[in-house]
Amino acid sequence: xxxxxxxxxxxLGPALAHADTPYGNFHLxxxxxxxxxxxxxxxxxxxxxxxxxxxxxxPIAKAFPYSGDAHLADGRYTLTVDVPDGLRCxxxxxxxxxxxxxxxxxxxxxxxxxxxxxxxxxxxxxxGGTFTYPFSLARL
Numbered sequence: 001x002x003x004x005x006x007x008x009x010x011x012l013g014p015a016l017a018h019a020d021t022p023y024g025n026f027h028l029x030x031x032x033x034x035x036x037x038x039x040x041x042x043x044x045x046x047x048x049x050x051x052x053x054x055x056x057x058x059p060i061a062k063a064f065p066y067s068g069d070a071h072l073a074d075g076r077y078t079l080t081v082d083v084p085d086g087l088r089c090x091x092x093x094x095x096x097x098x099x100x101x102x103x104x105x106x107x108x109x110x111x112x113x114x115x116x117x118x119x120x121x122x123x124x125x126x127x128g129g130t131f132t133y134p135f136s137l138a139r140l
Contacts, residue, residue, distance in 0.1 A: 022051055022077075022108065026137040030115060033133050036092050037063050041137065053079055062093065072108060079104040087131075089123030098123065104135070111137040 028039040042054040049072035057063035063085065070079035086100025098119050106113025118130040 025140040026111075027140055028055070028135060028137060030133050030135045033115070033117075033131075034092055035088060040140070049073075051077060051079075055081075070104070075108050076113070077104075077106055077108055083117075086117055087119050087123065096123070106135070106137065113137075 023043055023045060026041045026043060028041050030039075037057040037059065040056040040058060042056065044052045044054075046052040046069050051070045051072075052067070053070055054067045055065055057065060064083060066081045066083055068079050068081045070077040080101065080103050082099065083102050084099045085097035086102055087098040089095045089098065098121065100117045100119045103116045103118075104113060105116075113135055115133045115135050116130050117133070118128070120128045122128060
């Protein structure tokens with residue numbers, strides 16, 4: 001009788017986190033990236049296991065919106081975009097900017113992921129490199 005009770009308790013345990021539809025408007029929350037913008041992602045369908053991402057900066061001043069297609073593989077979406085102002089040096093509003101290649105990869109169910117932002121040359125003549133930031137997507 002005890003074994004039956006334990007099996008029943010295990011099967012009634014909490015389900016794994018599962019996100020609802022991947023389409024809609026989302027707040028992109030990037031932890032640790034030095035930028036004065038927040039970003040909205042408008043996510044729509046594209047052919048196959050694909051999401052079209054339209055990134056909208058808030059405020060829109062001094063930022064380049066970007067867009068691209070994120071493809072699903074092994075339960076994760078991946079989006080690669082070239083951003084002309086991805087790395088901000090010195091004063092984040094008035095300082096120089098450096099182009100980056102940004103790769104966003106996130107779990108389709110939890111909407112948690114990482115941003116890898118790569119640049120050929122760093123601020124103030126520093127060598128190129130890659131910064132990695134955790135991020136999340138919150139439905140608006």
